[in-house]
Amino acid sequence: MRLSPIREFALKALLWLPLCFVLWFWLAPLWVQPAVAMARGVLLGLWGDLFSAVVQGAEMLDAAGRVVARAGYLVQLSTKIVVTVPAGPGGPGGVGVLEPTLNPMVYGYSLPLFSGLAMATPLATRRRVLQMAIAFVAIWLAQACGLVAEALKVVAFDSGAEGAAAIARVGLAPEAIAFAYQFGYLILPAVVPVALWIGLNRAFIEALVQPDGEPGAGSRGQNDA
Numbered sequence: 001m002r003l004s005p006i007r008e009f010a011l012k013a014l015l016w017l018p019l020c021f022v023l024w025f026w027l028a029p030l031w032v033q034p035a036v037a038m039a040r041g042v043l044l045g046l047w048g049d050l051f052s053a054v055v056q057g058a059e060m061l062d063a064a065g066r067v068v069a070r071a072g073y074l075v076q077l078s079t080k081i082v083v084t085v086p087a088g089p090g091g092p093g094g095v096g097v098l099e100p101t102l103n104p105m106v107y108g109y110s111l112p113l114f115s116g117l118a119m120a121t122p123l124a125t126r127r128r129v130l131q132m133a134i135a136f137v138a139i140w141l142a143q144a145c146g147l148v149a150e151a152l153k154v155v156a157f158d159s160g161a162e163g164a165a166a167i168a169r170v171g172l173a174p175e176a177i178a179f180a181y182q183f184g185y186l187i188l189p190a191v192v193p194v195a196l197w198i199g200l201n202r203a204f205i206e207a208l209v210q211p212d213g214e215p216g217a218g219s220r221g222q223n224d225a
Helices: 005-024 026-044 110-120 124-157 160-169 176-200 201-209 218-225
Strands: 051-061 065-081 084-087 095-099
Touching: 005 026, 005 084, 005 110, 005 201, 026 051, 026 065, 026 124, 084 160, 110 124, 110 176, 124 160, 124 176, 160 176, 176 201
Parallel strands: none
Antiparallel strands: 051 065, 084 095
16 A cells, blocks of 8 residues: 555654664764854854853763763863852862853754654755755754853853853843843754755645645646746
């Protein structure tokens, strides 16, 4: 029994999407490199007064503060913000430089999402490779935007009075930082891959919506001609 085009596409997507997500997570340090490099250039180039280094790879700690693993996909920021560390059970407190750790993966699930859709779409190999190249560049740009916005958010809202004062010195509005963070975290990762796939495969989507042989297909083709 031959499947309808929509069911065939849905079945292929159902098979490809889990595989793409597994490969994405397995090779996570590789996939985040371009976005981290872009974010590094923006943070150090535009806000060198706030950040001194952006390094890919960070240590993962347990509840007791012991190092349990090193994750190559995490990003370690080194800032120029000196903050007060309150005394606690593990130490006497004091002052230190703010060095937050960011997870770029939360902005990068667009990659496997688009890849799964592209692999499920009936395309020539050359066209599929071209589409994925275009999409990957756009997705890495969006991922870098998310990283930059989160880095500024950490300084502005998670670093106490010292961070807020540093943000004010460089002339950034906290409201704009909050909006950019929410947009980069909630909107871009979900919308970008779907919008790219729709924009690059309009003919295929139109064929799914109204395949040949349905009423109106022929007349629409004559009108288009």
